[in-house]
Amino acid sequence: MVAGRWWSMVNAGRWWFMVDDGWWMVVNGRWSTLVDGDLRFVKLVSFVGCLFLIFCVFELATVDGDFNIVDYLDRLSVSYVQDENLDSEGLLVALEGHIEHLWEKHEEVKNEVNRLELSSSTSKNHQIATLSNALDEVQEGMSLLQELGSNISSVAVKLGHVGDQLEGTKIQRDRAIDAASLIRHFCAFANFDSRLLPPFEKLEHRGDMDDIDLKQGIDRTRHAAEDCLTDDELEMAVNILVKLKYLSLELPPQSYRTARQRIEFLNQSLETQCISEFRKSLVVDDSDRMRFMSRQLHTLSPKEHSRIFEAMIDFIFKTFTPTMEDAFGMAVEMCKHAADLARRVFESTSVVLQSFTYSVFQKVIETHISRSISEADDKMAHIHSLFLKTQKTAAELSTSLQLSLDVSAQDELCRQVFGIHLQDYLDMEIEDLRSSYTALLTQFYAEINHQRVSKSTGRLAAWGNRALEGALPRSDLIDDVLTTLMIHSNRDALKRCADIAPPRRTSEWCFRVFIELLDGLCIEHLGYALWYGIQTLPPRKQSKTRPHLIFLQAATQVNSIVFLVQKHYQNYVAPLLVSNPDVLQACIARKNGVMTRLEEDISTGISRTVQAQLDWIRHCLQEQEKLEFKPDDTSILELPCTKACEQVTTALIELISQLKTCINGKNLSRVQRHIGCVFHNTLLNHIQNFTFNSTGAVVLSRDLAAYQQAVARLQDPLVDGIFDALKDLAQLLIVKPDTVQQLCTEGKLASMDRGTISRILRLRSDYKAAKLNTIKL
Numbered sequence: 001m002v003a004g005r006w007w008s009m010v011n012a013g014r015w016w017f018m019v020d021d022g023w024w025m026v027v028n029g030r031w032s033t034l035v036d037g038d039l040r041f042v043k044l045v046s047f048v049g050c051l052f053l054i055f056c057v058f059e060l061a062t063v064d065g066d067f068n069i070v071d072y073l074d075r076l077s078v079s080y081v082q083d084e085n086l087d088s089e090g091l092l093v094a095l096e097g098h099i100e101h102l103w104e105k106h107e108e109v110k111n112e113v114n115r116l117e118l119s120s121s122t123s124k125n126h127q128i129a130t131l132s133n134a135l136d137e138v139q140e141g142m143s144l145l146q147e148l149g150s151n152i153s154s155v156a157v158k159l160g161h162v163g164d165q166l167e168g169t170k171i172q173r174d175r176a177i178d179a180a181s182l183i184r185h186f187c188a189f190a191n192f193d194s195r196l197l198p199p200f201e202k203l204e205h206r207g208d209m210d211d212i213d214l215k216q217g218i219d220r221t222r223h224a225a226e227d228c229l230t231d232d233e234l235e236m237a238v239n240i241l242v243k244l245k246y247l248s249l250e251l252p253p254q255s256y257r258t259a260r261q262r263i264e265f266l267n268q269s270l271e272t273q274c275i276s277e278f279r280k281s282l283v284v285d286d287s288d289r290m291r292f293m294s295r296q297l298h299t300l301s302p303k304e305h306s307r308i309f310e311a312m313i314d315f316i317f318k319t320f321t322p323t324m325e326d327a328f329g330m331a332v333e334m335c336k337h338a339a340d341l342a343r344r345v346f347e348s349t350s351v352v353l354q355s356f357t358y359s360v361f362q363k364v365i366e367t368h369i370s371r372s373i374s375e376a377d378d379k380m381a382h383i384h385s386l387f388l389k390t391q392k393t394a395a396e397l398s399t400s401l402q403l404s405l406d407v408s409a410q411d412e413l414c415r416q417v418f419g420i421h422l423q424d425y426l427d428m429e430i431e432d433l434r435s436s437y438t439a440l441l442t443q444f445y446a447e448i449n450h451q452r453v454s455k456s457t458g459r460l461a462a463w464g465n466r467a468l469e470g471a472l473p474r475s476d477l478i479d480d481v482l483t484t485l486m487i488h489s490n491r492d493a494l495k496r497c498a499d500i501a502p503p504r505r506t507s508e509w510c511f512r513v514f515i516e517l518l519d520g521l522c523i524e525h526l527g528y529a530l531w532y533g534i535q536t537l538p539p540r541k542q543s544k545t546r547p548h549l550i551f552l553q554a555a556t557q558v559n560s561i562v563f564l565v566q567k568h569y570q571n572y573v574a575p576l577l578v579s580n581p582d583v584l585q586a587c588i589a590r591k592n593g594v595m596t597r598l599e600e601d602i603s604t605g606i607s608r609t610v611q612a613q614l615d616w617i618r619h620c621l622q623e624q625e626k627l628e629f630k631p632d633d634t635s636i637l638e639l640p641c642t643k644a645c646e647q648v649t650t651a652l653i654e655l656i657s658q659l660k661t662c663i664n665g666k667n668l669s670r671v672q673r674h675i676g677c678v679f680h681n682t683l684l685n686h687i688q689n690f691t692f693n694s695t696g697a698v699v700l701s702r703d704l705a706a707y708q709q710a711v712a713r714l715q716d717p718l719v720d721g722i723f724d725a726l727k728d729l730a731q732l733l734i735v736k737p738d739t740v741q742q743l744c745t746e747g748k749l750a751s752m753d754r755g756t757i758s759r760i761l762r763l764r765s766d767y768k769a770a771k772l773n774t775i776k777l
Contacts, residue, residue, distance in 0.1 A: 076091075076094060076095075076098065077091060080094070178243075181240075182240065182243055182244065182247065184197060185197050185200070185240055185244060186244055186247060186248075186259060188200075189244065189258070189259040189262045189263055190256055190258055190259040191258075196262075196266075198233075199229055199233035199234075199236055199237050200237060200240075200241075200266055202228075202229060202233075203229070203237075203266050203269045203270070228273060228277075229273065231289075231292060234270070234273065234274075234296060235296060237266075237270060238270060238296050238299055238300045239299070241263065241266060241267060241270065241300065242299060242300060244259075244263050245263055245267065248260050248263055267300065267301065270296075270300055271297060271300060271301055271304055271307075274293045274294075274296050274297040274300070274308075275293075275297065275307055275308065275311055277289065277293050278290055278293040278294065278297075278308055278311055278312075279311050279315065281293065282311070282312065282315045283315075287344040287345055290344075290345045291344075291345050291346070293308070294308050294345060294346060306355070309351070309352045309355050309356070312338070312341065312342070312345070312352065312356075313338070313355065313356050313359050316334065316337065316338050316341070316356070317334075317359075317363065320334055320337060327364055327365055327367075327368035328365065328368075328389050328390070328392075328393045330364060331360045331361070331364045331365055331393060331397075332393060332396060332397060332400075334360055334364070335353070335356060335357055335360055335397050335401060336400065336401070338352075338353065338356045339353055339400075339401045342356075350402070350403060350404060353401050353403055354403055354405070357397055357401070357403065357413075358413065358416075361390075361394075361413060361416070361417045362416075362417065365390060365393070365417050366417045366418075366419070369386050369390070369417060369418060369421070370421075372386060373386070373421060379428070379432075380428065380429055380432050380493070380496060381492070381496070383418075383421060383422075383425065383496075383500070384495075384496040384499060384500060386418075387414060387418065387499060387500050388499060390414045390417055390418075391410065391411070391414050391499075394410040394413050394414055395410060398410060408503075411503070415502075422500065425500060426497065426501070426509050426512065429493055429496065429497060429509075429513065430512060430513070430516060432493075433489065433490070433493050433513065433516045433520075434516060434520070436489050437486060437489070437516065437520035437521075437524070438520075440482055440485055440486060441482070441520075441524060441525060444479055444482050448474075448476050448477075450474065450476075450477065452528070453532065453535075472536065473533060473536040473537075473548050473550040473551070474532070474536075474550065475550045475553050475554070477528070477529040477532060477533075477554065478525070478526065478529045478554055478557040478558065478561070480557075480560075480561075482525065483521060483525070483561050483564065486517065486520060486521045486525075487517065487521070487564060487565070487568050490513060490514065490516065490517040490568070491568065491572055493513045493516075494510050494513050494514070494572055494573065494576065497509040497510055497513055498510060498576055506576060506579070507576060507577045507579055507580035507583040507584070508580070508583055510573060510576040510577060511577060511583050511586065511587050514569070514573045514587060514591075515590060517565070517568070518565075518590065518591060518594045521561070521565065522562070522565060522594045522595075522598060523594060523597075526558050526561060526562070526598060527597065527598065527601065529554050529557075529558070530551075530554060530555070530558060530598065530601035530602060530605060531601065533550060533551040533554045533605055534551065534601065534604060534605045534608065536550075537551060537605070537608045537609060537612060538612050540608075540611065540612075540615075544619060545616075546616050546651065547609065547612035547613055547615075547616055549609060549613070549654060549655065549658045551605045551606070551608075551609050552606065552609060552658040552659065552661070552662050553658070553661075553662075554605075555602045555605060555606060555662035555663070556661045556662040558598060558602060559602075559662060559663075562595065562598060569591060573587065602662070602663075606659070606662070606663065606671065610655065610659075610671065610674070610675060613651055613652075613655045614675070614678055614679065614682070616651060617648050617651055617652065617679065617682065618682050618686075620644050620647045620648050620651070621644055621648060621682065621683070621686040622686075623644060624642065624643075624644035624686075626690060626691075628642050628644075628696070628699060629690045629691070629692045629693075629696030629697075629699055629700055630690070630691055630692060630693050630695075630696045630765060631693075631695050631696060631699070634695055637695065637698060637699070640702065640706070641699075641702050641703050641706045642699060642703055644703075645702075645703040645706050645707065646706075648707070648710075649706050649707065649709075649710040652675075652679065652707075652710045652711070653710050653713065655675070656672070656675070656710075656713045656714060657713075659671060659672070669716070672714040672715070672716055672719070673714070673716050673718060673719060675714065676711050676714050676716055676718070676719030676722075676723075677718075677719065677722070679707075679711065680711075680719070680722050680723060680726065683704075683707060683726065684726060687700065687730075687760075687763070688759060688760075688763065690763060691763055691764075691765050692733045692763050692764060692765060693765045693766075694734065696733075696765075697730065697733035697734040697764075698734065700730050700733065701727070701730050701731075701734060704723075704726060704727050704730050705727075707723065708720075708723045708724075708727060711723055721748075724748060725748045725749075725752060728747055728748045728749050728752075729749070729752075729756070729757070729760045731743060732744070732749075732757065732760050732761055732764075733760065733763060733764055737766065737770035737771075737772055740761065740772060740775060741775050744757055744775075761775075
């Protein structure tokens with residue numbers, strides 16, 4: 001197939017295939033066998049196969065790999081094809097020549113490859129030998145390095161041992177020298193008749209010994225500048241004096257009293273010099289010298305080192321020029337200035353900065369607070385504002401100056417600044433809240449022109465003592481604006497107490513503040529309004545005048561305000577009390593007690609109002625004329641209902657509507673059922689006081705329809721049922737006498753009490769004439 005593919009490239013349209021019985025050629029899509037005279041083509045094909053294999057080998061051996069055998073044979077065979085005839089002899093000779101040439105090329109490439117392989121093998125052996133020699137040299141070097149390291153370690157151990165011996169000897173020698181010097185100095189201090197050794201001789205003035213020296217011709221007169229030690233002398237004197245102080249403490253005090261006194265005197269002199277030189281360095285802003293004097297004083301007397309801080313603080317207070325009029329801003333600016341100076345002078349700045357901060361709070365902020373509070377109108381709000389500013393300033397300084405003050409330390413710092421202003425703050429807050437509530441209530445009652453009536457007992461007695469006789473009911477005794485002001489005042493007081501109160505007493509303070517709201521709003525305002533409304537209700541069994549329903553409006557307003565108080569408690573009071581369960585429980589008990597009292601007053605007032613309205617309804621029915629249900633003419637049928645029915649339904653509808661605005665839930669259902677049942681009994685008893693003719697029975701049925709339409713607003717199935725039964729009873733007064741017995745066996749009348757049916761039948765004007773008394777029920 002390879003030969004066939006190649007031949008197709010040589011001569012387009014001709015394909016050659018090797019079949020079992022010979023060679024076949026396809027020319028223009030037709031098959032033809034190869035003639036015997038063309039058997040030389042077989043030899044040609046063999047040469048081509050060999051040439052193809054050689055070309056493949058040559059192509060693989062070519063470095064560039066760009067030799068294409070097909071293109072090569074195409075170019076070679078072009079000159080041997082003429083008029084679609086192949087010159088096989090010429091092509092065979094050309095192929096043999098090319099095969100010979102390619103074979104020579106193959107031998108050259110093979111020889112070159114062998115030469116390169118031999119050269120590569122020789123270079124490889126040389127490199128292996130070189131690497132082996134290098135490895136041996138490295139191993140030998142490592143052995144030498146290990147040996148050298150062992151020798152160095154041995155020498156280092158010996159040198160360290162010798163160094164320790166020399167250091168120990170030097171330390172002993174230095175100690176001996178220091179001890180000898182210390183003994184000489186101590187002997188000089190202990191001997192009162194001898195002068196002190198340098199550098200202490202400058203610090204002690206001995207006039208008696210100066211006179212003795214002067215007699216011997218020695219003038220020891222010194223100037224004032226010579227009394228101060230140089231920095232080197234000061235450092236030496238401090239180191240020696242510290243050791244002398246420790247030494248004197250180990251010796252008997254009675255035997256070395258002189259030495260102790262002179263040491264104490266020089267100690268004070270050195271302290272004074274250190275502080276004096278520190279102050280001078282502050283003036284010229286010499287940080288290095290200030291640092292040196294501070295270090296020397298700390299070494300000499302650690303307890304007196306705070307005097308350095310005091311000197312720096314006094315200097316800053318005297319020389320600092322603030323750029324702010326605000327005291328808090330000035331305090332922050334001063335502390336930052338002190339921090340900058342302290343960082344240049346002291347290694348540890350926390351102590352000095354804390355001391356300076358406390359001084360600034362006491363001298364700057366405390367003075368400002370005292371003056372500002374004395375001039376403030378709203379004292380409580382001003383104290384709260386100043387306290388928050390002080391806390392903010394303390395937190396800012398703690399963060400910016402890295403004072404490491406925790407929350408408790410910051411709070412303590414603020415409380416120290418306020419001092420007496422916080423000792424009785426809660427009492428002042430409570431008194432201010434009471435005064436505010438009293439003023440609001442007084443102003444409110446004055447605006448509505450109401451003279452407050454006092455109860456016989458309780459806190460309300462403080463408002464006066466006037467009898468309630470003749471007092472008229474009022475609907476304006478409860479005000480939403482007043483309630484909002486009182487709740488907002490209590491909320492502000494709670495916030496102030498939460499911020500200012502000590503952390504452990506926050507819940508107690510807030511509990512007392514909330515009690516004032518319960519007393520001032522719920523008892524003084526709402527409780528009084530309910531009590532007044534109850535007192536102005538008409539007396540029982542006095543129903544000649546129509547009662548008012550103002551108390552129901554007051555109850556509605558009280559319920560709305562109680563909801564606001566409950567919301568105020570949940571949002572603002574309870575979160576402040578939750579940390580103290582005992583106080584929380586006490587607050588809940590107190591609140592529930594006040595709410596229970598209000599609920600009892602509301603319940604009492606609603607009961608009396610409902611009863612008064614029912615008594616008025618009963619009075620209206622009693623005033624109904626007897627002839628309205630036994631008229632002589634039918635003109636009465638032109639009216640929708642009787643006058644009494646109109647009055648009763650109006651009063652009943654008004655009562656039901658008002659009740660739905662002031663109570664709800666099961667309480668509303670119980671009250672509505674009570675109204676419906678009482679009204680039903682009243683109406684049933686009222687009907688039995690009349691005699692009905694046929695026209696009057698129709699009038700009664702109209703009145704009952706109006707009553708039933710009114711009580712339908714109660715939305716109580718029981719009430720609807722009993723009024724349906726009453727309507728069925730009224731049908732006994734309308735129907736013809738001969739249908740009465742049948743009617744009594746139908747509907748609700750079938751299960752109704754026979755005595756009730758009998759009493760209703762007796763109300764018919766034709767009861768005897770129609771012989772209804774003979775009917776068996």
